[in-house]
Amino acid sequence: MMMRFIVAVTAAALLGAGAAQADMLPSPTGPVILTISGAVSDTNADGAAALDLAMLDALPQHQSTVETPWYDGEQTFSGPLLSDLMQLVGAEGSELRVIALNDFAASLPWDDISEFNTILASRLNGEELSVRDKGPLFVIYPFHEHPELLNEVYFGRSVWQVARIEVQP
Amino acid sequence: MKQARRQIAGRSRNKFGVAALASVAILTVGAAWLLFMQLLDADAEMDAIVRENAVWAIFQADRHIHELHHYLELVSIAGGDAQHDDRTNHAAMMTSYDILYSRVTLLERGSFFLDLTGEGALQQQSRELSAFVTGLAPQMDALDPADPGYVAAVEALEAALDPWLGVSNDMLLQANSATNEMRLADRLTRLDIQENLAWLALVLILAFLGIFVLMLLQLRKIARSNQLMALLQERSRRKALRAQAASRAKSAFLATMSHEIRTPLNGIIGSAELLSLAEMKGPQERQLSALRDSADLLRDLIDGILDFSRLDAGSIEQHKAETDLAAMGRLLSGAFGEQAAAAGLSLKIDLPLQRVQVNDTRLRQVLINLIGNALKFTHEGGVRVTGRLVDGYFLRVEVEDDGIGISAEEQKRLFKEFSQIDGSHRRRYGGSGLGLAISRRIVEGLGGQIGVESEPDKGSTFWFELPIEPLGAARDPAEDLPTRPIPQPALAMDVLVVEDNDINYTVIHAMLDYLGHRVTHARDGQEAVDILAYLTPDIVLMDMQMPNMDGLEATRVIRARGQDVPVVGVTANAFDHDRRACLAAGMNDFLAKPVTTEGLTRVLDKFRPTRPRPGTVEQSSVAAEASAQASVREEDEIENEQLKDLAEALGPEMLEQLIDRFALEIDGLETSLGATLAARDAAAQDSxxxxFKGAALTLGMEGSGGVAQRLRSALPIGQDDLAGLLATAKRDVIQAREMLASMS
Structure with missing residues (x-):
C-alpha cells in the first residue's frame, strides 16, 4: 500500500513537471494503462504521453462488430480510433510499434490507422477488458468493413494486452 | 473417278478426326476448369474460417507457463525475506498468470489451421491444460503477500504447476509435428491437382496438335484438288486453242484453195472468152457457151464459199455509208432487168425515196441474193420487191415471187448451210445453196432478222429487216447526173503486163490485143522494175504472187524511185485486206481475177492518159511541173485538148455542170484555206x-493544178499565195466557159 502511494506521488510529480514543461496534455488521474512515446509532441511525462482509461474514454468512441480468431462469432469492440489517439498526443510518424504486456510487439504502418477505422478497443460488448480477457487494450482492425484484412498479417498486427505504443518518426 | 471417291472418303475421315479431337479438347478444357474450381473452392473454404496459428498459440502458452512457474519459484525461494521484492514479484506473478489465462482459453478454440477441438492426444492435453490453468484462478486471486500462508500457498501452486511444464512442452512438439504433417498433406494435395492439371494440359496439347495435323492434311488435299482443277482448265484451254487453230486452218485452207482454183479457172474463163470472140459455128458455139456457163457457175460457187468462210470468221464489217435506197433500187433493176426480161418475167423494185445510213455493200448483197433466187425459181408471173421504213429505224424489204413455193417442212432447212431445198432442185436450178445462209448471216450479223412466208405452188415472200439510220428524203432521180458513157473507140495504150503464169499472160495479152492496146511483158516483179527503168508505159497490170519479187514489193520499189505510172493490181484474192495491201503498197487500183474484157476496159479507161503521149519522151512529175510553169499560150493549147476530150466523152452539158461545180469549189477553197492561214496548219492545207489539184487536173485546168502543186511544196502558205491561187483558178474557169461556148 505504501509502495503504491510512493509510486503515485512520484508519478504525479513527474507528470506535473512534464505538464509544466511543455504542453496541454493533462495528467492522468487513474492508473496509467497506455504510454505513448517516440515522435510525440503533446506529452505529460518524460517525452511520453501517459494515459488512463478516462482519457481514452474522453475521445470519440467507435464500435466494430467483427469476427476474430480469438472469440466465437461476432463480437462488438469499442474504443477510440487510433488516428484520433495519435492526434490527441500530437504524434506523427511512419509506423506504430505496438507493444503488449508480455513484450509481444507488432509494427503498424501509419496507413493502417489513416486508411482504416482501426480502433484501440477498451471494451468488449460494453464490458471493460481485463488482462485475462486480453485487455486492457486491444487493436481491432475493421474486418467487417474490409474482409481483405482477414489474414495472418493483420491478425499479427492485432495486438492485445496493449501496454505501450512507440511512434516511429 | 476412283480417286475422287477416295478423296471424298478421306475428307470425311479427316472431318471425323477433327471432330473427335475437338471433343477431346473441349472435354479436357472442361475437366481443367473443374479442377481449377475445386482448388478455388478449397481455398475459399479455408478463407471462410478466420484462423490463427496453433503452434504460435501453444508456444505462447508454454512460454507463459514457464514464466508463471518462474515467478512462483521466485516468490517461494524469497520466502518472506523482503517485503518489497515480494510485492513486485507478486504483481509480476499475477500479471503473468492473467496473461497465461488469456492464452490457455484460446487453446480450446477451433479457429486454428490445426484443429485443437478433436479427440487426439494433443487436443485432450489442450483441454486439460486449459482446465487446469483456469481452475487456478480462485487460488491465485486468493493469494495475498501479507498472508502468513502466502509462501506455502505459492509453493503448493508451484508444485501443482510443475508437471504441466512437461505437458506444454510435449504439446508444442506434437503441434509442430502435426503442422508439418498437415503442410505435407496440403502440399501433396496440391501436387496431385497440379499433376492432374499437367496431364490435362498434355492431353489438350496433343489434341490441338492432332487438329493441326489434320487441318494441314486437309489443306494439302484442297491444294492438290485445286491443282487438279487448274490442270483440267489448262487442258480444256488447250483443247479450245486447238479447235480455234483448226478453225483458222480451215479458213486458210478455203482461202488458199479458192486462190488455187481461181488461177486455173482464170485460164478457163479467159480462154473461153477469147474463143467466143472468134467466130464459132454450130455445136462448137453451143459447147463453148456451156463451157462458159459452167465456168461462171464454178466461179460463183467459189465466190460463195469464200464469202461464207469470211462470214464464218464472224467478221461482218459494221461500216455504214450514206445510201440512197431509190438509187440502189434502180441499180438492181438495171442489173436484173435483162435477166428477167429474157425469162419473160416482170420485175418491179420499189424501194423508198430515202437516204439512210446502212452497210450498203451488204444490203446490196442480200438483195441480189434474194432477187436472184426469186428469179431463178419463178417460171411465170414476176418478182416484186417492196421496201419501207418500220418505226423509222428499220428497213423492211419483201421480195415476193410467183415461183414454185416452199413447203413448211422445207422452210425450216432453208436458211441452213448447203441446203437447197432438194437434190432435184439443185440439179434443175444450180447454185451453191449458200445464198440464203450467207444472207441470214449478214442480216443477223448486222442486227436484223430474215424470214420467209410461202406455200407450195403459191409463191414465196422472203423478207428481212435491217437497222438503219434515216437521213431524209432522197434527191429526185431526175437531178442525178447522167452516168458517164464508156468512151468508144478506145485510144491505144502502152500496157506492161507483169505475170508469171503463161496461160494468164496469154489471156490478158490476147484481150489487150483485141482491144487494140500495145503490150510489154515482164515475168516477175524484178523484171518489171528493170523494164520500168527505161520504159514508161501508160499502165502496169501487176500480178500479186510471183517468184523473185511479188507485186506488192515491186510496186513499193517503183514508188520509191518516184515513178508515178499507174499500177493496177491483178488479184484473185477477194478479201478486203488484200485490196488494202494493194493500195498501201502504192497501187492505184486493182482488177479481180479472172480478168474479163469488161474489167480491162474499165481499168484502162480509168488510167487512160489525158492527152496523147509525146512520142517516147519520158513523162515524169518533174516534167509535169515544168509544163505547169510553161507559157499561158501553151497552157491554153493543152487545155483545149483536155476539155475537148472531156466534152466528147461527157457531152457539153455535163462538162458545164462540172465547171460550175469547180467554180463552187473555188469558193469553198477560199473559206477552208482562209481558216488555216492564221494557224499555219500545214497538214490541213496540204489535204x-x-x-483541189485533183479536181483541177481532171478538168484539164493545169494552171490551177500547177499552182496548187507548187504551193504544196512550200507549206504553210500565206495570204498572198492563196490570193494568187484563187486568181489563177478563176481565170481558168472563165477560159473554160469561153471555150465551151465556142465549141457548141
Missing part, C-alpha cells in the same frame, strides 16, 4: 490543196 485541201491535194484535193
Amino acid at each position: 485541201v490543196l491535194h484535193s
